[in-house]
Amino acid sequence: MPDIEQINDQISIERQGDIALICINNPPVNASGQIVRQGLQDAVTRLNAENTARVIAIYAAGRTFVAGADITEFGKPPQPPALPDVFNVMEASTIPLISVIHGTALGGGLELGLATHARVGIEGLRVGLPEINLGLLPGAGGTQRLPRLTGIPFALDMCLSGRQVGAKEALENGIIDLLVSGDPRDVALTAAQQVLDGTLPTRRTSEVETQPDDNALAETAAMLKAKQPHMFSPHKIVEAIAASTGPLADGLKVERQAFIDSMNTPQRAGMIHAFFGERAVSNIPEAKGPAREIAKIGVIGGGTMGSGIATSCLLAGIPVRLIEVAQDGLDRGIATVTKNLDGAVSRGKLSPEKRDATLAMLTPSLVMDDLADVDLVIEAVFENMDVKKDIFGKLNTICKPGAILASNTSYLDVNEIAAATTRAQDVIGLHFFSPAHVMRLLEIVVADKTAPDVVASGFALAKRLKKVGVRAGVCDGFIGNRILAHYSKTASYLVLDGATPQQVDAALEGFGFAMGPHKVGDLAGLDIGWMTRKRKAETRDPNERYAGDVADRICEHGWFGRKTGQGYYIYNAGAPIPNPEVANIIDAVRAEKGITPRTFTDQDIIDRYMTAMICEAARVVEDGTARRPVDVDMVFLFGYGFPRHRGGPLHYADTIGAAELLTRIKTYAVEDANYWQAPALLEKMAADGTTFADLNKGA
Ligand code: 3H9
Numbered sequence: 034m035p036d037i038e039q040i041n042d043q044i045s046i047e048r049q050g051d052i053a054l055i056c057i058n059n060p061p062v063n064a065s066g067q068i069v070r071q072g073l074q075d076a077v078t079r080l081n082a083e084n085t086a087r088v089i090a091i092y093a094a095g096r097t098f099v100a101g102a103d104i105t106e107f108g109k110p111p112q113p114p115a116l117p118d119v120f121n122v123m124e125a126s127t128i129p130l131i132s133v134i135h136g137t138a139l140g141g142g143l144e145l146g147l148a149t150h151a152r153v154g155i156e157g158l159r160v161g162l163p164e165i166n167l168g169l170l171p172g173a174g175g176t177q178r179l180p181r182l183t184g185i186p187f188a189l190d191m192c193l194s195g196r197q198v199g200a201k202e203a204l205e206n207g208i209i210d211l212l213v214s215g216d217p218r219d220v221a222l223t224a225a226q227q228v229l230d231g232t233l234p235t236r237r238t239s240e241v242e243t244q245p246d247d248n249a250l251a252e253t254a255a256m257l258k259a260k261q262p263h264m265f266s267p268h269k270i271v272e273a274i275a276a277s278t279g280p281l282a283d284g285l286k287v288e289r290q291a292f293i294d295s296m297n298t299p300q301r302a303g304m305i306h307a308f309f310g311e312r313a314v315s316n317i318p319e320a321k322g323p324a325r326e327i328a329k330i331g332v333i334g335g336g337t338m339g340s341g342i343a344t345s346c347l348l349a350g351i352p353v354r355l356i357e358v359a360q361d362g363l364d365r366g367i368a369t370v371t372k373n374l375d376g377a378v379s380r381g382k383l384s385p386e387k388r389d390a391t392l393a394m395l396t397p398s399l400v401m402d403d404l405a406d407v408d409l410v411i412e413a414v415f416e417n418m419d420v421k422k423d424i425f426g427k428l429n430t431i432c433k434p435g436a437i438l439a440s441n442t443s444y445l446d447v448n449e450i451a452a453a454t455t456r457a458q459d460v461i462g463l464h465f466f467s468p469a470h471v472m473r474l475l476e477i478v479v480a481d482k483t484a485p486d487v488v489a490s491g492f493a494l495a496k497r498l499k500k501v502g503v504r505a506g507v508c509d510g511f512i513g514n515r516i517l518a519h520y521s522k523t524a525s526y527l528v529l530d531g532a533t534p535q536q537v538d539a540a541l542e543g544f545g546f547a548m549g550p551h552k553v554g555d556l557a558g559l560d561i562g563w564m565t566r567k568r569k570a571e572t573r574d575p576n577e578r579y580a581g582d583v584a585d586r587i588c589e590h591g592w593f594g595r596k597t598g599q600g601y602y603i604y605n606a607g608a609p610i611p612n613p614e615v616a617n618i619i620d621a622v623r624a625e626k627g628i629t630p631r632t633f634t635d636q637d638i639i640d641r642y643m644t645a646m647i648c649e650a651a652r653v654v655e656d657g658t659a660r661r662p663v664d665v666d667m668v669f670l671f672g673y674g675f676p677r678h679r680g681g682p683l684h685y686a687d688t689i690g691a692a693e694l695l696t697r698i699k700t701y702a703v704e705d706a707n708y709w710q711a712p713a714l715l716e717k718m719a720a721d722g723t724t725f726a727d728l729n730k731g732a
Contacts, residue, residue, distance in 0.1 A: 044072025046080065052225040053086035053128075054218065058094040065141045066103035067112040073145075074119045077126055088228045089130045090221035091149065097136025098158070098217075099145055104167065107296065107305055116141050116173035117285060120148035129228050129235040133221045134158050134209065137197065143208075144171060147178035150235035153224040154200050154209035155217060163195035167308060168301035168678055170266050172292030176273035177284040178238040182207040185246040185274060189253050192270045210234075239281040250275050263545060264678065266295045299688055303680030307670055310663045310681065313729070314503045317660065320492035322485050325437060327494060331356060331407035333424060335366020335397075338441055339413035341469030343395060344373035348383060348470060349497045352394040354403055363397050370395055373470050404431050409494070411463055413441040421445065422453040429454040437487050439463040444510040447480040457482035461491055464511060466672045474672030475500040476511050501671045506658040513668045515658070516682075518565075519649035522708065523642045524550040525580035528619060531630035532638060534601045535611050540635035541642060545676025550642075551601040552609070553674075554584070555594030559601075563588040576707045582622045587615060644697050647686045651712040654683070654728065662725035683725040691718035 036048045043066075047054040055076045057063050065073075073091075080086055093099060102116055123130055123145075132146045135155035143160045146152045154160075162171045162179065170176060171192060180188035183206045191198065203209045211233060213220055227233035254271050261267050269291035276287035295301055328351070332343045335357040343353045347370070355370070357363035374392055377383040383391060396403075401424075404410055410432060412424050421440060428438050438460045440450050451460035462478025475498070477491035488504070495502025505511040510518050524537050538549020554562060566581045573579075587600060592612070594600030602609035623630060633641075650665045659665045666681020679685045686694060695711055702709035718724065 040072045040076045040079075041068055043068045044076055046076050048086065049222065051087040051229055052222065053080050053089045054221050054225070055080075055089060055091045056094055056218070057091065057099060060095050062097055062100035062137075063093045063095060063142070064101060064103040064105075065099050065116060065145065066106060069099075069103075070114050070116060070119050074114050074122050077123050077130065081126055081128055084128070086128055088225045089126065089128050090133060090225040090228075091130070091145070092133040092217040092221040093135070094217070098132075098134045098138040099142030100137055101140030101142050101163075102173070104305060104308060107167075108302060116144070117289060120144060120174050121285075124148045124150075124237050124239060126150075131221075131224055131228060131233070131235060133217050133224060134160065135217045135220075137161070139197070140164050140171065140175070141173050144173040144175045144178070146209075147182070147238055148174055150237055151211075151224075151228070151233055152209040153211045153213060153220060153233070154203060155220055156200055156212065156214040158200050158203070158209075159197040160203050160208055161195060161197040162192050163197075165193060165195045165266055165270065166304060166677075168266055168298060168304040169295045170270045170273060170288070170291055172288060172295075174281075174285060174288070176270060176288045176291075177277045177281055179208070180243045180274055180277045181238050181241040184244050185277070186249045188274055188277075189249060189271065192274065193253070193257075193267055243277040245278045263543065265298045265300050266291075269295055300678040303676075303678045303684055306663075306666065306680035306684045307677050310667045310670070310684075311501055313661075313663050314501060314667045315492050315495070317504065319479075319485065319488045319504065320502070322489040324489040324493040325408065325435060325486050327351065327408045327437070327490060327497075329354070329407045329409075331404040331410040332413060333357075333401075333404075333410060334413035334415075335362050335369070336413065336415075337369065338465065338467060338469055339411075340366050340369035340373065341467060341471075342411055342413055342441065342465050344370050344377075344470035345465070345498050345500075347374070347391050347394050348377060349499070350391075350394075351497070352396070354407055355395060355397045356401055356404065357397070357399060360399065363399060367395070367397050373468070377470070401427055402431055404428065405433060407432070407436060409437040409439060409490070411439045411441055413465075416442060416445060418445055418449065421450050425450050425453040425460070429456060435459070437461060437490055439491075441465055443514050446509075447478050447507050448482075451480050451482060458484035459487060461487050462505075462507070462511070463491060463494070464505070466513075472672060473499070473501050474513070474668060475502045476505045476513065476668065476672075477502050478505045478507060478511055480507055501667055503664050503668050503671075504660055505664075505668075506656075508656075508658050512653055512659045512665055513672050516646060516649040516653060516665070516669075517673065520642060520645035521550060521562075522580035523645040525583065526578065526705070526708075527633060527638055527641065528583060529580075529623065529626070529628060530633075532633045533611070533619075534615065536633070536635070537638055537642075540638040543635060544639050544643075545679055547674045555600035555602055555604075555609075558593050558596055559584055559588050560593040574707070578705055578708060582626075583615070583619055586618045586622070587612075590614070640697060641701065643682070643685065643689075644694060644701070645708075646682045647689075647694060648698065648710070648712055648715070650682045650686075651714045654725075655712060655714040661729050663729045687724045687726055691715045691724075695719050 038046045043059040045056045130149050131151040132149040133153045138160045162175045204212045257267050273288040273291050276284040330346045331354045332339050333356045346353045447462040451457035461483045464476035466472035466474045475495045492502045534551040538551050541549045592599045603612050653659045662683035669675035669681050698709050698711045
């Protein structure tokens with residue numbers, strides 16, 4: 034029987050003669066919460082006090098080494114011992130102390146390894162310092178010990194990209210000292226023996242000096258100042274890494290302060306909300322039930338959406354039958370899928386060797402009957418209810434019993450589509466976002482009669498496609514497009530009333546959107562909104578202030594944005610420039626409507642735009658189209674380019690507060706009482722002091 038001493042629930046010591054193994058066991062990802070920290074410190078202190086073992090090897094049980102600090106503890110009062118202190122105790126061990134890394138060693142997990150005297154990697158490992166994705170920086174020695182091993186440029190790259198580095202790259206860059214295969218405990222025993230034999234050298238990382246590289250630091254600082262002026266932690270990362278050329282203790286102090294400062298920012302709270310939100314959206318009973326097997330998928334429509342959806346399925350290893358009505362459409366579809374896969378190869382998402390085999394899983398066809406054996410059909414033809422009903426009527430007879438019939442419609446009534454079949458239980462909306470093989474959002478639109486196992490299959494498919502599946506109810510536009518249809522009017526009203534399209538774009542880019550709404554319109558094609566406005570013209574509320582005057586006139590000139598060379602902006606080589614004709618159109622519309630332009634500050638623009646977004650988002654939660662506020666937040670982060678560090682519209686709403694939002698709505702309503710109506714949910718929240726975060730917990 035091995036001599037195992039349990040230090041606490043998550044840390045144990047196994048003594049094997051001269052060797053002591055410390056095992057970390059905190060499923061599912063061995064996060065270094067308080068119990069792990071305390072146990073590690075106690076175990077190392079005890080073994081040093083005993084002074085019997087001649088080498089200590091730390092490894093982890095389960096599927097991975099340590100995935101970092103326990104993120105659930107962030108934002109709460111810190112519980113000692115602090116991770117940097119534990120690692121200092123480890124590094125100071127007078128008994129050689131090594132680590133064996135398998136799975137993913139991220140953040141504090143990699144920092145743990147860096148504080149040991151040698152690191153043995155197990156094939157397949159990935160290491161990274163992803164703290165930047167949480168609005169933080171490595172805070173347990175990562176910014177100090179990593180550059181000592183890899184040099185400053187590589188450490189800057191790892192910390193600022195947050196990317197995971199594979200085994201080979203980790204070995205080549207000195208992050209691990211040895212790469213082997215095997216079970217972590219067996220490897221720990223063997224490696225410990227190698228230390229005893231003198232074949233695996235050990236040294237403290239703090240004894241290595243960081244090679245100074247002022248150029249790399251200055252260039253990176255300048256790049257961040259230009260590209261991410263509003264972000265907090267990236268700049269702190271550069272400052273901390275710059276401090277790694279001095280004594281370790283001094284550098285650790287700089288890192289500690291920068292970590293505490295980052296922890297106290299709203300950016301950190303927003304990004305951690307995003308981390309847990311991404312996981313929470315599929316953590317619902319409907320997603321967890323039994324799902325139907327999906328081995329083969331049919332996609333109807335070879336346009337941009339259909340080809341993107343087909344590409345996404347192929348990249349997940351699922352064979353696809355692509356259906357079009359005419360040969361030229363089919364050829365275009367095949368060409369687009371091929372181009373998408375080539376793009377995936379160049380982005381490193383698909384290996385060149387696998388490209389041909391992946392494309393070979395696509396079987397194009399002009400015959401709908403060829404869908405008889407697929408498990409799921411995704412219809413992605415243009416948005417016309419009659420066309421969709423016709424297709425679903427045909428699928429009803431062609432598809433095998435139990436096949437799932439999905440529509441990629443972005444706003445049409447899925448109940449009405451389902452009624453075109455005699456198997457409404459098999460019908461669901463699967464709303465992808467363009468480009469479908471890149472964008473991570475998948476709205477899973479549950480109609481009245483959709484069977485539970487079809488809903489669960491939607492979530493299972495999202496997971497296989499590496500997408501974030503969010504449940505949505507049926508309504509015009511579901512979660513995302515419904516909210517977008519409402520708040521995008523604000524941008525138009527601002528322009529009618531005095532702002533320029535460029536000012537609106539710049540203000541919202543300053544807030545953190547990658548592109549302002551007019552640039553997005555130009556990119557997506559202004560004709561899309563034009564068509565929607567025409568479609569809705571007859572049903573428009575007569576009391577609604579029309580928002581489309583300027584955009585309609587731009588479209589009447591045949592200017593649809595990028596694809597026609599001009600829209601709000603003119604697209605020649607180089608950066609887009611404001612279209613002077615648009616300024617004339619705006620002046621003309623204002624004159625016709627008797628509008629005297631007034632001035633808006635950038636903050637006015639942000640406040641109005643965000644308040645409108647929050648209003649419709651609150652109504653979407655209120656009427657159950659979205660299950661919880663976090664579902665809306667993830668739709669916006671993964672489908673609409675909402676700045677991640679703001680956490681999503683309703684996380685952001687909590688930072689303003691319901692009472693202040695109501696005050697704003699009342700102020701704006703003086704100008705347009707029809708548009709600026711307070712959602713009942715916000716009124717209730719202001720009255721009882723609840724927040725959207727409370728609603729997330731309650732659901
Ligand atoms: C840090 O280390 C700071 C230090 O520098 C300084 C400190 C002083 N904590 O993703 P999965 C949960 S910052 C708590 O579905 P996968 C996760 O929520 C940290 N919980 O699995 C989920 O829970 P549930 C830097 C965590 O196999 C469950 O574990 N580290 C943590 O797809 C399974 O996770 C990171 O940012 C955590 N650290 O992916 C790494 N990590 O089942 C973050 C996960 O209830 N983690 N959980 O929904 C990851 O990137 C992925 O989880 C990982 C596994 C790749 C490890």
